Amino acid sequence: MPLQRESQNIKVYRSYPQPYEAQRVAETGPLLLQDFHLARDPALIIESLAHFHRERIPERGAGAHGYFETTTDVGKKYSMADIFQRVGEKTPITMRFSTVGGNVFETNVFSTYLRPVTGEEGSADVWNNTPVFFIRDPAKFPNFIHTQKRNPQTHLKDKDMFWDYLSSNPESLYQVMRLFSDLGTPYGFRHMNGWSGHTYRLVKEDGSWHYVKFHALTDQGIKNHTIAEANILAGTNPDFGTQDLFEAIEAKNYPSWTVYIQALTPKAAETFKYNVLDLTKDWSYEDVPPQEIGRLHLTQNPKNYFAEIEQVAFAPGHMVEGVEPSEDPVLQSRLFAYPDAQRYRLGVNYQTIPVCCVLLYYLPNFQRDGRAVHDDNQGSRPNYPSSLEKLNLPKRPYNDANHTIWVGGAVRYLSTVSEIDFAWPKIFWYNLTKQDQDNFVGNVVGHLGMATSDVVKKRQTALFAKVDHSLGQRIAHGINITLS
Numbered sequence: 001m002p003l004q005r006e007s008q009n010i011k012v013y014r015s016y017p018q019p020y021e022a023q024r025v026a027e028t029g030p031l032l033l034q035d036f037h038l039a040r041d042p043a044l045i046i047e048s049l050a051h052f053h054r055e056r057i058p059e060r061g062a063g064a065h066g067y068f069e070t071t072t073d074v075g076k077k078y079s080m081a082d083i084f085q086r087v088g089e090k091t092p093i094t095m096r097f098s099t100v101g102g103n104v105f106e107t108n109v110f111s112t113y114l115r116p117v118t119g120e121e122g123s124a125d126v127w128n129n130t131p132v133f134f135i136r137d138p139a140k141f142p143n144f145i146h147t148q149k150r151n152p153q154t155h156l157k158d159k160d161m162f163w164d165y166l167s168s169n170p171e172s173l174y175q176v177m178r179l180f181s182d183l184g185t186p187y188g189f190r191h192m193n194g195w196s197g198h199t200y201r202l203v204k205e206d207g208s209w210h211y212v213k214f215h216a217l218t219d220q221g222i223k224n225h226t227i228a229e230a231n232i233l234a235g236t237n238p239d240f241g242t243q244d245l246f247e248a249i250e251a252k253n254y255p256s257w258t259v260y261i262q263a264l265t266p267k268a269a270e271t272f273k274y275n276v277l278d279l280t281k282d283w284s285y286e287d288v289p290p291q292e293i294g295r296l297h298l299t300q301n302p303k304n305y306f307a308e309i310e311q312v313a314f315a316p317g318h319m320v321e322g323v324e325p326s327e328d329p330v331l332q333s334r335l336f337a338y339p340d341a342q343r344y345r346l347g348v349n350y351q352t353i354p355v356c357c358v359l360l361y362y363l364p365n366f367q368r369d370g371r372a373v374h375d376d377n378q379g380s381r382p383n384y385p386s387s388l389e390k391l392n393l394p395k396r397p398y399n400d401a402n403h404t405i406w407v408g409g410a411v412r413y414l415s416t417v418s419e420i421d422f423a424w425p426k427i428f429w430y431n432l433t434k435q436d437q438d439n440f441v442g443n444v445v446g447h448l449g450m451a452t453s454d455v456v457k458k459r460q461t462a463l464f465a466k467v468d469h470s471l472g473q474r475i476a477h478g479i480n481i482t483l484s
């Protein structure tokens with residue numbers, strides 16, 4: 001007798017699987033592709049992310065072309081990457097600024113997105129206008145983003161979802177505080193900084209390496225809108241940032257950003273005051289001084305926005321010899337996430353779209369066919385590493401034998417929150433001017449006050465009170481709750 005599936009009327013209720021854990025090598029090692037648990041189990045990070053990429057295509061922003069200029073020999077001191085070897089060398093770039101998580105001036109996150117696209121050089125890709133992020137456990141990402149989108153029933157922005165997530169995951173607090181300060185409403189794209197956020201590694205020919213963070217500091221000076229100004233612009237000119245960038249470049253008022261690295265030896269990283277793989281923590285300039293490596297210039301508007309900006313496939317995995325990822329699990333997840341989104345959104349041959357394909361001219365590979373081939377499909381070149389043809393198949397120029405920092409078995413890992421997670425929120429708060437503090441309180445009160453759940457409001461306000469008691473009191477007063 002053939003096996004029959006159980007009746008469709010029988011609903012099996014089982015508990016949700018733990019959605020936030022990810023499997024990695026020891027507590028500080030890279031993520032594991034073997035992280036299968038149960039088929040369709042959202043705890044499986046690849047499945048969870050791959051589904052997330054297919055949910056909807058996020059909004060983009062503005063973009064332009066220009067170049068990266070190597071201004072010092074600092075990069076050369078730390079890395080074999082060609083881009084750093086000659087002071088004065090200029091490498092073309094394309095840069096896109098995208099808004100994240102909602103409407104411009106509403107959720108207030110802007111993202112800076114940088115990509116040198118010449119020759120064999122890869123990119124400094126997909127940065128943010130903040131040095132830290134909301135999460136350090138990658139499996140939280142799709143869940144967190146869901147809370148910033150729309151309610152599944154009302155299709156409205158939902159302040160309860162928004163703050164329920166943030167108040168339940170306090171490691172987000174420093175990023176939340178940056179977001180709700182006036183830094184969250186930058187004056188267009190030219191007046192904000194960009195950060196890699198993640199720790200990367202710069203590697204030399206002999207295999208020695210440093211942990212680094214990249215910063216791109218605006219040469220135009222930081223300038224922000226207040227929430228009142230931003231709200232007016234949201235109604236009158238929501239494209240303000242795009243217009244401001246385009247018109248500045250047309251007027252030959254070219255914006256630029258000076259790029260710095262902060263570098264730590266692996267030994268120093270072991271005893272550094274924060275886990276260097278924790279994306280919710282910044283490195284202060286007192287602890288790790290910045291060193292200039294170059295300057296980004298934007299000098300050319302696109303002739304066709306869609307072809308030259310919208311279609312660019314940026315990804316943190318676009319790294320060249322001399323730049324390597326760290327074991328930061330969020331970065332490791334993103335190495336998979338962006339190309340996966342692009343294979344789906346732009347098609348499997350996205351790398352042959354003209355604005356994305358510069359690498360292809362220099363680095364032929366053995367990929368072939370599939371939907372929408374945009375060029376000659378690599379002509380008659382072999383589609384496998386043929387021993388019958390003289391192929392130039394150089395080894396990767398170095399191996400990573402010096403990188404032995406993580407050892408141990410596979411663990412299911414989920415970080416826990418402790419006192420140290422309040423260190424940066426405190427530094428940030430006490431460094432704001434009185435006016436900036438007042439604006440921050442007003443911004444939070446205006447947003448958190450619209451949540452309906454007292455549980456959520458109290459939980460988030462208690463977090464602000466842990467940063468500074470009077471801050472908590474001011475917010476509690478503003479949203480009409482009592483601090484417990």
Ligand code: HEM
Nearest residue numbers: 098111112113126127128133138141196197330333337341
């Ligand atoms: C596990 C964590 C994360 C995942 C899975 C993720 C995934 C994604 C995906 C799939 C996109 C759309 C890409 C495309 O359509 O081409 C995106 C956009 C973006 N992400 Fe992330 N992201 C994560 C964390 C971060 C972090 C930490 C940063 C900043 C340091 C960041 C910066 C950006 C930016 C700037 C964009 C806009 C890119 C564009 O203009 O195409 N993301 N993210």
